[in-house]
Amino acid sequence: MKIFMSSTINKIDSKGRVSIPSVFRSVLEYQGFPGVYIYPSFTSQAIDGGGQILIDQIAESVEKMQLFAEETDALTTALFSDTFQISYDQDGRISLPEPLIVHANLKDKVTFAGLGQKFQMWEPEAFKEFKSQARLKALENRDLIGPALNTGLKLSEESE
Amino acid sequence: MKIFMSSTINKIDSKGRVSIPSVFRSVLEYQGFPGVYIYPSFTSQAIDGGGQILIDQIAESVEKMQLFAEETDALTTALFSDTFQISYDQDGRISLPEPLIVHANLKDKVTFAGLGQKFQMWEPEAFKEFKSQARLKALENRDLIGPALNTGLKLSEESE
DNA sequence: TTGACTCCCATATAATCCCATGCTAGTCCA
């Protein structure tokens, strides 16, 4: 599998560990690194996550910037200082950094939601709320998206 | 690991020593030198740090400027005269030069923040302030950055 | 000889390894 899709709710155990869903792991390993890159979402109370491809894209967009510009420091700080590279153990679990748990307001359960190139981790109730609004928005914008929503097919091609 | 990311707060002990975070050490050793190059940030009350690659890039970018000899001297003096090369001990600790402690206004704690090809060391409260500003700026400039900042809602961008 | 620095070792906490259990979905076979 090449992109992140579907969503599941997994448990955060007493040691703070959580299993990366198996379907997500297969995407990550396909990208070449058995682990995740995660950071607080800029726009939601959620954690954004992705694999090697996502981080390569970000790094590439930054490479062109000048070395000594003040703006560059601000931008790279925003992008990298809250981003964690975490490889999962042989059972497919990671332990979440405290700042991210706080940002997403996680308790003992977390929803993994696939978004194509990346995925998000949500407090399950908050995600339900977010998803219902997201569906509305997607419906409003259906004409921008093309035939995919009408047929229910081939979302996969959109994201490559 | 190839680039500096994530951030941690470490303690400066009574002898003035501080541990370089393990994830940063692995980047530095990947670059071939078990130590850091650190110098006062030009734009912030912080310490800039990096490994061999950062220093090489700085030297290279100076060369490309094609300056007259005396201009080059002036520039390299400005860049390198305040730069310290410090290898860490076997526990991964360095002791910070006094001028840098003063420049960054450090007390007994320091935030190590990854910025990709370099990292910065901040007084923790000052860093919190800087980071929240940085996130705002990044949101304003989200179009420059690409996939990191998108929520997954803006499906229109996925298709190009 | 003093102060700065390094080497070496000790320790508490956090992260990771390793193995066991239970659930679920799928498959096979009578």
Add this chain to the structure above:
DNA sequence: TGGACTAGCATGGGATTATATGGGAGTCAA
């Protein structure tokens, strides 16, 4: 068709390792 077997996955928990930190002792130079 239904029941048993199997494989893959999420989860629980004890054991082990890694990391940051504290502090004693040695080294070197002014």
